Amino acid sequence: MPAGRLYPDVDQGGFYGSRPGPCGSFPLGNGGKLRRLVTIDLPRRLSRRLPKPVTEFAVGIGITAVFVALRIAIGPLVGEVAPFALAIIAVLLAALVGGWRAGLVSMALGTALVSATTAR
Numbered sequence: 001m002p003a004g005r006l007y008p009d010v011d012q013g014g015f016y017g018s019r020p021g022p023c024g025s026f027p028l029g030n031g032g033k034l035r036r037l038v039t040i041d042l043p044r045r046l047s048r049r050l051p052k053p054v055t056e057f058a059v060g061i062g063i064t065a066v067f068v069a070l071r072i073a074i075g076p077l078v079g080e081v082a083p084f085a086l087a088i089i090a091v092l093l094a095a096l097v098g099g100w101r102a103g104l105v106s107m108a109l110g111t112a113l114v115s116a117t118t119a120r
Contacts, residue, residue, distance in 0.1 A: 041099075042059055042097050042098055043055040043056050043059070043099055043102075053101065055098065056098045056099050056102045057102070057105050059094055059097055059098030059102040060094045060101070060102035060103065060105030060106040060109065061106075061109060063090050063097070063098075063102070063106055064087075064090050064110045066090070067086045067089060067090035067110065068086075068087070068090075068110060068113045070086055071083070071114060071117070075117070083114050083118040084110075084111070086114075087110035087111065087114050090106050090110050091103050091106045091107045091110060094106035
């Protein structure tokens, strides 16, 4: 190994001789292609009927409403233990189904609603 080269294969187009990925020398698995976690993409599917931002906000509000209602329903059983646990799940689900804007709406709305319903 030549002097000054700590990782010899990185400088030659990626790790262990692989071709460089879209982020420079970082290869991606499965032939260099990125894959989505979910293929639902509800805003894209409903883009003929509603504008994409409207769909994203509706997804964020709808999913958050379901999980906050569930939190209110189980509130007497669990009390003050982990009040934001379902809000975190709502943010994750909204972001996966509706995109980052839906996740942002869900985070803001879920935090406000859970804080308001659990505050004494």
